[in-house]
Amino acid sequence: xxSMLGPSEQPSPNPPLLEAYYYNGKSAVRHKVAVRLSESALxxxxxxxxxxxxxLYDVIVFxxxxxxxxxxxxxxxxxxLVFLDQAAFEALRSRAPNxxxxxxxxxxxxxxxxxxxxxxxxxxxxxxxxxxxVFVALTPLSxxxxxxxxxxxxxxxxxxxxxxxxxxQGVHGLKALDKLVQALAQHAPVLLPYHVQVLDVKMVNxxxxxxxxxxxxxxxxxQAESQDELAGVLAHEMAHAxxxxxxxxxxxxxxxxxxxxxxxxxxxxxGVSKNVMMTAYSREAEQEAxxxxxxxxxxxxxxxxxxxxxxxxxSKEEEKSRFELPGFMSTxxxxxxxxxxxxxxxxGGLAVLQDEEWTNLxxxxx
Numbered sequence: 001x002x003s004m005l006g007p008s009e010q011p012s013p014n015p016p017l018l019e020a021y022y023y024n025g026k027s028a029v030r031h032k033v034a035v036r037l038s039e040s041a042l043x044x045x046x047x048x049x050x051x052x053x054x055x056l057y058d059v060i061v062f063x064x065x066x067x068x069x070x071x072x073x074x075x076x077x078x079x080x081l082v083f084l085d086q087a088a089f090e091a092l093r094s095r096a097p098n099x100x101x102x103x104x105x106x107x108x109x110x111x112x113x114x115x116x117x118x119x120x121x122x123x124x125x126x127x128x129x130x131x132x133x134v135f136v137a138l139t140p141l142s143x144x145x146x147x148x149x150x151x152x153x154x155x156x157x158x159x160x161x162x163x164x165x166x167x168x169q170g171v172h173g174l175k176a177l178d179k180l181v182q183a184l185a186q187h188a189p190v191l192l193p194y195h196v197q198v199l200d201v202k203m204v205n206x207x208x209x210x211x212x213x214x215x216x217x218x219x220x221x222x223q224a225e226s227q228d229e230l231a232g233v234l235a236h237e238m239a240h241a242x243x244x245x246x247x248x249x250x251x252x253x254x255x256x257x258x259x260x261x262x263x264x265x266x267x268x269x270x271g272v273s274k275n276v277m278m279t280a281y282s283r284e285a286e287q288e289a290x291x292x293x294x295x296x297x298x299x300x301x302x303x304x305x306x307x308x309x310x311x312x313x314x315s316k317e318e319e320k321s322r323f324e325l326p327g328f329m330s331t332x333x334x335x336x337x338x339x340x341x342x343x344x345x346x347x348g349g350l351a352v353l354q355d356e357e358w359t360n361l362x363x364x365x366x
Contacts, residue, residue: 037091061073156199302349
């Protein structure tokens with residue numbers, strides 16, 4: 001007998017059942033279920049065919065996707081469904097109007113927060129020297145010391161090769177180094193707790209980090225022909241620390257990362273450590289450090305011409321190695337003219353270390 005119903009009144013065929021795994025949010029146990037996509041809701045069916053629960057389409061949101069399938073959730077609930085078949089998820093997605101609404105809201109919020117932060121931090125990045133000085137002056141020395149300690153640890157880790165430590169551990173050599181550092185520190189105009197380490201690296205270099213942390217490279221120690229030369233380099237790096245030049249340089253160059261780290265915590269500056277080792281100071285900063293180093297050396301009755309001799313010898317090396325610039329000169333520019341300036345200091349002085357102590361210091365990495 002022909003049907004008496006019009007085309008729009010024809011009953012719709014039963015929608016196909018989709019396979020999924022259901023998590024009730026109360027335990028980690030997953031349940032294999034059948035899912036039926038009805039007119040206005042998703043029905044989760046028991047093996048008997050009875051409806052266990054129903055999710056309205058407008059409360060279904062995307063959770064995540066992985067090799068284990070696509071996971072969706074019921075808003076404001078811990079319940080989850082995992083579809084292994086992408087086609088099954090697509091069938092649901094076409095019916096759920098708010099599937100990605102929460103994701104879009106989160107992305108918009110993150111974009112707004114990032115944009116606001118970038119606007120602020122870019123302004124910090126391009127600060128004028130005056131604003132940099134103000135920022136450094138307002139930075140507590142305790143924070144600067146923590147920053148220096150963090151960088152020192154990162155640089156040491158960066159240079160280590162497995163269990164092979166790159167910080168030299170010769171006990172007698174370190175004792176002699178500390179004696180030389182303390183002789184200088186006692187006559188420095190600014191009192192700082194200095195932490196000086198020798199890195200077992202052949203590069204001829206030395207560098208000051210914020211907060212009185214200083215690295216001397218083995219290559220520089222090998223190049224030093226007298227304790228006066230090493231004392232001059234140490235006095236120079238200590239002067240950088242006293243004048244807070246490392247902090248100034250980092251604020252100017254890494255202002256965005258530093259401000260982010262101070263504002264949000266974490267390890268934003270972790271990736272900066274490699275570049276810190278190659279950060280060069282301005283000519284003015286180097287001249288200031290030289291002047292303060294000479295003042296400290298003379299107060300400690302150490303011959304300041306040791307620093308001048310070191311500069312002159314490296315300057316000659318610079319002329320020979322224009323395409324392979326030694327590390328010290330790449331981070332301490334204008335070496336020749338600075339040697340002439342330091343050389344004008346009054347010659348003469350006393351030896352801080354005994355010959356045996358100087359020998360031990362030279363062998364600290366052995």
